[in-house]
Amino acid sequence: MKRQLITRIVGMVVAMTLVAAACGSDDVAVGTGDCDSVDQVSLQLQWVTQTQFGGYFAAVDQGIYDKYCLDVEIREGGVDIVPQQQLASGATDFAVSWVPKALVSREEGMDIVNVAQVFQRSGTLQVAWADSGIDEPADLAGKVVGSWGWGNEFELLAGSRKAGVNPDSDYELVQQSFDMLALLTGEIDAAQAMIYNEYAQVLEATNPATGALYTADDLSVINWNDVGTAMLQDAIWADGAKLANDEHYEDITTRFVAASLEGFLYCRDNSDKCVDIVLDNGSALGRSHQAWEMNEINGLIWPSPDGIGMMDKGLWDQTISVATSESILASVPDSGAYTTKYAEAALDVLRGRGIDTTGKNWRPITVKLNPGGE
Numbered sequence: 001m002k003r004q005l006i007t008r009i010v011g012m013v014v015a016m017t018l019v020a021a022a023c024g025s026d027d028v029a030v031g032t033g034d035c036d037s038v039d040q041v042s043l044q045l046q047w048v049t050q051t052q053f054g055g056y057f058a059a060v061d062q063g064i065y066d067k068y069c070l071d072v073e074i075r076e077g078g079v080d081i082v083p084q085q086q087l088a089s090g091a092t093d094f095a096v097s098w099v100p101k102a103l104v105s106r107e108e109g110m111d112i113v114n115v116a117q118v119f120q121r122s123g124t125l126q127v128a129w130a131d132s133g134i135d136e137p138a139d140l141a142g143k144v145v146g147s148w149g150w151g152n153e154f155e156l157l158a159g160s161r162k163a164g165v166n167p168d169s170d171y172e173l174v175q176q177s178f179d180m181l182a183l184l185t186g187e188i189d190a191a192q193a194m195i196y197n198e199y200a201q202v203l204e205a206t207n208p209a210t211g212a213l214y215t216a217d218d219l220s221v222i223n224w225n226d227v228g229t230a231m232l233q234d235a236i237w238a239d240g241a242k243l244a245n246d247e248h249y250e251d252i253t254t255r256f257v258a259a260s261l262e263g264f265l266y267c268r269d270n271s272d273k274c275v276d277i278v279l280d281n282g283s284a285l286g287r288s289h290q291a292w293e294m295n296e297i298n299g300l301i302w303p304s305p306d307g308i309g310m311m312d313k314g315l316w317d318q319t320i321s322v323a324t325s326e327s328i329l330a331s332v333p334d335s336g337a338y339t340t341k342y343a344e345a346a347l348d349v350l351r352g353r354g355i356d357t358t359g360k361n362w363r364p365i366t367v368k369l370n371p372g373g374e
Contacts, residue, residue, distance in 0.1 A: 035069035039252050044092040045077040049283045051267070051294040052196060052234070053096065054274040055118070059263030061277045068255040074281075079150070079178075084112050087237055093249075094256060099232035099316075100323050101151040103333055111240035114338035116257045116309035116346070117316075118264065119300045122230035124155050125199055126222040127183065128190040134220055137163035137227060143189035146176030151328075152192065158229040158322040159222070180205075190222075196296035200289055204373045213371065231319040233300070236260060236309075240336065258346035261309045261357075265350065268298050268359060289373025295364055302359030307351075309343030 045053050056074055059065050065072045075092060077083060083095035084102045088110035095102075099114065106112055126145070128134035134143065137159045145167075147153040153173075160167045167173055176182055176192055180201045183191035193199040199221075207214045224230040236257060242249040267274035275290045283290060301308060316338070323329040350357050 038069050038071050039255075040071050040073070041065075041094065041252060041256055042073045042075060042092045043256075044075045044081070044083040044086045044095040046081075046083045046096050046098070046234075047077045049076055049278060049281050050197070050285055051275060051278045051283075051290050052297055054267040054278050054294055054297065055264030056096075056260055057263075057277050057281050058266045058270075058274050059259050061280075062263070062266055064262050064266070065256075065259045068259040070252070070255055070259060072256070072259075084110060084237055087112055087239060090239075093239075093252070095237045096234055097237055098151070099235055099319055100154055100328055102235070102237055103320075103323065103329055103337060104151065106333065106337060107329055107331075112237045113240040113243060113336065114235045114311070115238045115243075115253055115342045116236040116261065117232060117311045117338070117343070118236065118261070118309060119232065119234040120302075120304050120312060120315070121300045122155060122224055122233055123195045123296065123300050124152070124224055124230070124233075125193045125195055126156060126159075126190050126224075127180075127193045127199060127202065128220045128222075129183075130218055130220050132189055132220060134190050134222070137222060138165055140190060141165050141170045144172045144174060144187070146174055146182055146188040146191045148176055148178060148192055154322065154326060154328055155224040155227075155229050155231055156192065158326050159224055159227045161326070162227065162229055195223075196293040196300070197289075200292045200296075200369060200373065203292075204289065204369050204371060206371065213369065228318070229322050230315070231322055232312075232315055235338075238342075254342050254345050257309060257342040258349050261343070261346050262350060262355075264301060264308060265355060265357070267294060268302060268362060271295065271298065271365070286370065286373035288368065288370040292367045292369055292373075295367050298359075298362060299364055302362040304358055305360075307343070307347040307357040308359070309346060311338055311340055311343075 043056060060072055083097045084105040086092045087095040102112060133139055140160060147156055157167050174188060180191055180193065180198050182188045184205055202214055202219065205214055238253050243253060271294045275294050278290055279287065320332055324332060347357050
């Protein structure tokens with residue numbers, strides 16, 4: 001009953017009291033041993049272990065899920081795993097997925113709901129060499145352009161069309177591996193890259209002309225946030241039918257969102273420690289690469305003017321506009337596609353403990369990349 005009350009959080013004081021009660025103590029550092037019971041929860045990531053998901057790993061490592069009476073299993077993703085399908089099938093309790101990809105699945109009949117919008121900005125870039133003549137989407141005409149596909153190409157396609165360049169005929173769109181080798185070897189003119197991952201891979205590579213690592217001055221970058229076709233990315237998704245019909249699952253969702261967001265707050269304020277946590281969880285990426293990634297992930301989250309996890313309605317509308325204009329979605333999603341209920345409850349808890357949930361004072365750090373990201 002104590003946990004069930006949490007879903008009726010209506011204010012800061014009530015929220016704090018109920019979460020503490022769920023764990024059996026007013027001490028926010030209390031662990032699972034003081035809970036009346038502990039719920040087993042699984043989370044499906046959309047990619048391999050890296051600091052993109054640092055907040056979830058930190059929430060496990062730092063006992064944050066514990067104090068919300070949760071025992072969370074984090075499941076690594078990969079090219080053959082579709083997180084929202086895992087969620088809709090009942091194979092996992094929650095999933096991390098980009099908004100447009102999940103909305104396509106929802107339109108196809110999967111009853112999934114965005115319960116926390118973690119990333120406030122898109123991390124997708126199109127990267128070319130500085131001397132390529134590619135400075136904006138219109139310059140892609142006549143070029144060989146790489147994309148991973150799998151739904152990662154939507155911003156590129158929309159940005160091209162917005163610039164009057166037809167991706168079906170005005171440039172050669174080719175399948176790109178999940179690395180930057182095709183750009184480094186000159187096979188393509190512009191490569192898709194996440195600012196927190198593949199972009200860094202170029203800066204970790206040696207420029208044969210100088211014997212030193214490449215620098216940002218060697219590159220030309222198209223940022224879809226600047227172009228106006230950026231789409232919302234990492235969000236936490238839950239089972240819509242269970243939210244509507246299972247009070248216990250709804251309560252678990254409240255606690256899971258609160259604990260996960262607290263994990264990302266930890267990574268904001270303890271980025272080096274968060275990198276260590278991710279490395280300890282078996283990431284194949286090197287330390288300097290993960291430090292770069294953590295810094296850039298923080299930049300996609302902070303600042304969150306309305307509080308971490310809240311939906312920016314303007315960016316939601318832009319995402320939907322791009323998705324419908326590109327026929328990614330057949331129609332505008334119904335109002336049940338996302339809810340701020342759980343993020344609002346989480347923010348009540350966190351603010352009640354005096355935690356900054358907007359990150360307005362967060363500033364990026366300078367990260368020195370080593371060869372190969374080591």
